Amino acid sequence: MNKFPVLEIFGPTIQGEGMVVGRKTMFVRTAGCDYSCAWCDSAFTWDGSAKQDIERLTAHEIVDRLIQTGGDQFDHVTISGGNPALLKNLHDLINLLHEKEIEIALETQGSRWQDWFLEIDDLTISPKPPSSKMETNWEALDGIINHLEKEERLRNTSLKVVIFNNEDLKYAEKVHERYPNVPFFLQVGNDDLEEDESSTLASHLLDQYEWLIDQVVASPKLNKVRVLPQVHALVWGNKRGV
Ligand SMILES: C[S@@+](CC[C@H](N)C(=O)[O-])C[C@H]1O[C@@H](n2cnc3c(N)ncnc32)[C@H](O)[C@@H]1O
Ligand SMILES: Nc1nc2[nH]cc(C(=O)O)c2c(=O)[nH]1
Ligand code: SF4
Ligand SMILES: [Mg+2]
Helix, strand or coil: CCEEEEEEEEEEEECCCHHHCCCEEEEEEECCCCCCCCCCCCHHHCCCCCHHHCEEEEHHHHHHHHHHHHCCCCCEEEEECCCHHHCCCCHHHHHHHHHCCCEEEEEECCCCCCHHHHHCCEEEECCCCHHHCCCCCHHHHHHHHHHHHHCCCHHHEEEEEEECCHHHHHHHHHHHHHCCCCCEEEEECCCCCCCCCHHHHHHHHHHHHHHHHHHHHHCCCCCCEEEECCHHHHHHCCCCCC
16 A cells, blocks of 8 residues: 555535635645755755654545544545655545545646646646746646646646745736636745744734735736635734644
């Protein structure tokens, strides 16, 4: 049986980001990432600080844990990380969940392809802007988007770019121009991962949201787009497992 490195299983909560924002869902967070974004809000998945908490679980064990935690109060599971696209055999888990008529969302950055992307109901690809200090591999991203388009999966796909500054906005325009047929989301960057008062953070993030809306409204290259905050950050701040 294949085993997967898991750091968190939590929920039910709401999907706080992107294409299915507000959807009631469980989360499975895998360990390990091929990136190291400067502002990663889940750095514990790759920086070694939660190494001792990583469990190696089979697909059956993950589903058991989801049901122990969420009971019968969910029919949707979001797989995030880290980068879950590092895991070759994830179709084990996907098949099991689909057999139970549970829908599946996945969060990944678009650096790696996996054939099981074709089975994901809500696939979010989130290429990283300059503020992250990561370099986009455009060939890899082109390959992923072309593959999804060829297999008629764009209905199940979205692009989501996190924005911290004007340079990031230029990057977002470039991504949207390159893939005009993919539903496009701009997301407020959380630049205060240390704040532990959720009302203070929410007030700051709403200011950032207003700034981002103003920029998008002014850009003729960003018309067919959606602009969103991280709803979970507005409600629960920087708390983990929500
Ligand atoms: C933690 S990542 C895990 C999945 C995958 N590695 C990725 O980056 O898409 C999930 C989402 O959170 C976003 N994110 C990470 N740190 C953030 C921050 N400080 N502010 C806003 N969004 C952030 C990422 O861009 C991504 O869309
Ligand atoms: N509620 C909630 N929504 C989310 N959407 C994406 C998340 C992630 O960390 O990938 C996330 C998360 O951690 N919590
Ligand atoms: S790709 Fe995702 S998980 Fe990896 S460092 Fe960046 S935001 Fe964090
Ligand atoms: Mg998160």
